[in-house]
Amino acid sequence: MKIPGHTAVGMPGKRRTREGPLAWLAAASVALSLIMLGALLVLLSVKGLSNFWPATVHQLTLKGGETVIGVPLETRELPSRQGLERRYLTANRDDGGGIWRWLANDQITEDTTPEDLVVLERRHWGTFFGRLVALQSGDQRLTGPDAWTVLESRLKEINALRDERRRLTHDEILPLIRSMEDQDGHRSEDRRLADLQRRASELQQRMQGDLVVLENGQGRRQEQALAEILEAWRPNAMAWHEKLGHWVRELWQFLSQGPRDANTAGGVWPAIFGTILMVLLMSILVTPFGVLAAVYLNEVAHQGRLTRLVRIGVRNLAGVPSIVYGVFGLGVFVYGIGGSIDRWFFESTLPSPTFGTGGLLWASLTLALLTLPVVIVATEEGLSRIPLHQREGALALGATRFETLTRVVLPMATPAMLTGLILAVARAAGEVAPLMLVGVAKLAPQVPLDGEFPFLHLERKFMHLGYHIYDAAFHSSDVQAAMPLVYATALLLVTVILVLNLTAIFMRHYLRKRHGAPVRR
Amino acid sequence: MLLAVVAIAVFLLVEVLPLFWPDGASFPLEALWSSPDVSGEPEYRWLPHRLDDAAVPQASLAPLLWGTLEAAAWALVVAIPLALGAAAHSSLYMSPGLRARLKPTLELMEAMPSVVLGFIAGLALGPWVERHLAQSLSIVVVLPAAVVLLALGYRWLPDRLKAALTLRWAALWLIPCLLLLVWLAMSVAPMWEGWWFDGDLRLWVEESWGLDVQARNALIVGLAMGFAVIPGIYALAEDALSDVPRELAEGAQAMGATRWQTLTRVMLPVALPGVFSAIMIGAGRAVGETMIVLMASGNSALMTASPLDGLRSLASSIAIELPEAAPGGSHYRLLLLAALALFAFTFLVNTLAEVVRARLKRRFTRRKGDA
Numbered sequence: 001m002k003i004p005g006h007t008a009v010g011m012p013g014k015r016r017t018r019e020g021p022l023a024w025l026a027a028a029s030v031a032l033s034l035i036m037l038g039a040l041l042v043l044l045s046v047k048g049l050s051n052f053w054p055a056t057v058h059q060l061t062l063k064g065g066e067t068v069i070g071v072p073l074e075t076r077e078l079p080s081r082q083g084l085e086r087r088y089l090t091a092n093r094d095d096g097g098g099i100w101r102w103l104a105n106d107q108i109t110e111d112t113t114p115e116d117l118v119v120l121e122r123r124h125w126g127t128f129f130g131r132l133v134a135l136q137s138g139d140q141r142l143t144g145p146d147a148w149t150v151l152e153s154r155l156k157e158i159n160a161l162r163d164e165r166r167r168l169t170h171d172e173i174l175p176l177i178r179s180m181e182d183q184d185g186h187r188s189e190d191r192r193l194a195d196l197q198r199r200a201s202e203l204q205q206r207m208q209g210d211l212v213v214l215e216n217g218q219g220r221r222q223e224q225a226l227a228e229i230l231e232a233w234r235p236n237a238m239a240w241h242e243k244l245g246h247w248v249r250e251l252w253q254f255l256s257q258g259p260r261d262a263n264t265a266g267g268v269w270p271a272i273f274g275t276i277l278m279v280l281l282m283s284i285l286v287t288p289f290g291v292l293a294a295v296y297l298n299e300v301a302h303q304g305r306l307t308r309l310v311r312i313g314v315r316n317l318a319g320v321p322s323i324v325y326g327v328f329g330l331g332v333f334v335y336g337i338g339g340s341i342d343r344w345f346f347e348s349t350l351p352s353p354t355f356g357t358g359g360l361l362w363a364s365l366t367l368a369l370l371t372l373p374v375v376i377v378a379t380e381e382g383l384s385r386i387p388l389h390q391r392e393g394a395l396a397l398g399a400t401r402f403e404t405l406t407r408v409v410l411p412m413a414t415p416a417m418l419t420g421l422i423l424a425v426a427r428a429a430g431e432v433a434p435l436m437l438v439g440v441a442k443l444a445p446q447v448p449l450d451g452e453f454p455f456l457h458l459e460r461k462f463m464h465l466g467y468h469i470y471d472a473a474f475h476s477s478d479v480q481a482a483m484p485l486v487y488a489t490a491l492l493l494v495t496v497i498l499v500l501n502l503t504a505i506f507m508r509h510y511l512r513k514r515h516g517a518p519v520r521r
Numbered sequence: 522m523l524l525a526v527v528a529i530a531v532f533l534l535v536e537v538l539p540l541f542w543p544d545g546a547s548f549p550l551e552a553l554w555s556s557p558d559v560s561g562e563p564e565y566r567w568l569p570h571r572l573d574d575a576a577v578p579q580a581s582l583a584p585l586l587w588g589t590l591e592a593a594a595w596a597l598v599v600a601i602p603l604a605l606g607a608a609a610h611s612s613l614y615m616s617p618g619l620r621a622r623l624k625p626t627l628e629l630m631e632a633m634p635s636v637v638l639g640f641i642a643g644l645a646l647g648p649w650v651e652r653h654l655a656q657s658l659s660i661v662v663v664l665p666a667a668v669v670l671l672a673l674g675y676r677w678l679p680d681r682l683k684a685a686l687t688l689r690w691a692a693l694w695l696i697p698c699l700l701l702l703v704w705l706a707m708s709v710a711p712m713w714e715g716w717w718f719d720g721d722l723r724l725w726v727e728e729s730w731g732l733d734v735q736a737r738n739a740l741i742v743g744l745a746m747g748f749a750v751i752p753g754i755y756a757l758a759e760d761a762l763s764d765v766p767r768e769l770a771e772g773a774q775a776m777g778a779t780r781w782q783t784l785t786r787v788m789l790p791v792a793l794p795g796v797f798s799a800i801m802i803g804a805g806r807a808v809g810e811t812m813i814v815l816m817a818s819g820n821s822a823l824m825t826a827s828p829l830d831g832l833r834s835l836a837s838s839i840a841i842e843l844p845e846a847a848p849g850g851s852h853y854r855l856l857l858l859a860a861l862a863l864f865a866f867t868f869l870v871n872t873l874a875e876v877v878r879a880r881l882k883r884r885f886t887r888r889k890g891d892a
Contacts, residue, residue: 023610028695029603029610030615031692035699037630316868319870321836321864323809323811324809326839328528432635436844466634467636470640490636501628505628
């Protein structure tokens, strides 16, 4: 701040040195806060994005003559403080159980990175590190470099077949079965189902038949059906642009696929979808209420003691812990209203609840209540920024108060409302505690939106990015294995929220420039 | 809006009240605040799952209350100095351009989802601190001391450097300095660990103080929650300071006061209620925060004063246990009682803070009107 009468900036006079150490500590606290924020973001980005990069696989020879294949992850001091040890990801869970191994540096006699090491991503048992010995396709047995080229092309075919089969099951067979459950059996539908099922098993048939012979670090061989393998790559033989391509592909799969292996592998698409859907529903619920309340408070109501009380109420609502909203949602929406709906409309399925358990609708309602103050405060701020003479001008030209409101004031305040809505969405996307009570699921087999009437299933449970982080980080069988994915999910969530917030900040900045300071009344 | 507040209060009250009616609860209510003597020594315990079939009900809310307050207290210990320091610095010293950018940046900090903070604190920071206890302690000790030394040594810097490194931009050019200091602190840590603590601080703490260092402890929770609370306190405290009429500050400086003296003797006394309400709102947020405590605290319902032990708070108990508690049962009502306590506390704190703020604001605007 430039203060009148103060020593000029260019002249380092004695006054500045007399500010004392506390002033410097205050400055340092700003710097420290910024460092903490930066460190958090850097940590998340590095750990979240590096996971998809095809890491170099090392082949180690130990002192006893044993060979280990693995990716080095972290280095620590030995407990005895003599030397270092390193943690290797050795994968191959089907071969001995563990997928990690701590090796002291002085145990290792040789460390090489041969180009023929392969990494396989499998449907079961996770990742495989080792060598490809042969590919058995029918009577044909291929070895050497041929095996690798054929393996790659066959994998492409199999993945295409798998996609087709998934589409067939999800889009045609399952809906058909469900509709047949409702209205018991027509002959034509029976035939159609049998036909579809035959096509599915045909696809399955075409995927199978090939075997790969693999060799692990110890030289032990094993056979693996090719249909079990999702992806194969040879990281040590890849050039950097191939690695980049692989990285982009992995990232895309993370965003577009469902989770595998009890949420420790695969992607987060259902969680992204659930989060977006819930936030959309919440926006639809919260916007009219929030805007109406703000308009009433700022434009219609008499600015007296009662309005002040209501304002305090709004601020209070913003300060209530989110878990209390969760409790309220569970007690009132789920057990109260949901239970009643069940008793009136879904009596046939009781005691298994339809609406009387956590679900999409209740979660959206709870979060709408939670974000209501955000929308109100932002909209009110926008309304109070609109210059008084705009309103007076409209009134002077003969508009009624209602016309002034709808034609002049509200259009001018629209960006402010949007800002409030964006902030509300950002808040809702990051909120997890209330969702744990009102309808989030660890793994939801069915997405709440599909091609089946009534298309949007408000009673279903859904997956959520934030809860996915909590669940994968704390409830998975092997937390260490889930960590890279948790970092990636956390990065995704933080990115979404930061982008939303930045948008809101820029919009507010633009508004301030256009309308100036708020009008105090 | 009032309706929503009232609805929450009424709902919680209606659900909780049966506990206090005669025959309403399936266990004697003294259990809530007593410490039954089960295994040799009296101890406060929270074992609500065995509420209905246990001979001695062990459902004392005391350890949960203690955990909640302990976590919030540590969060405030971290957040208050940082947030108030930042507010003081940015309202008095910082260049206006930088300040206009700092505020949104700290808003971003506030927007960080608490699951992510809890995850980082519980699974990345906690284990790291557990392994690098000496380094962490070293950072905490060295940073403030070094900044004080820097401030004292500033006067002997060459003039040209002094002109470049002014307090106006200190928040930025201190960042690399602090990073350097962090690195320095970490690299000297093994040395003094060897001199004073026989080479292993953790063992030393355990032997001389009898404290076992948990990876997830109250200090980690405090740090993560402090991070979450800093921006809120900062924003409100900064508002309070910049609402102080400028004539006051200018008058003080015209009389020859330094800016720090202006702050402590003139501005702070005027803005004190506002700063106080900022802290209150921060405390309210810290008490109700769920995910950070849930993920970074280990969730053991202990009643120990040691900051290196785990804890369990009211909010995280609700989050864990409520989905499994049968609606209408004693356990359910107990958890709702906990929610009511949280609601009542934050309600009181926020109302008080809000009233103080509103009053302060009106005082200043009236004074401006008089002038």
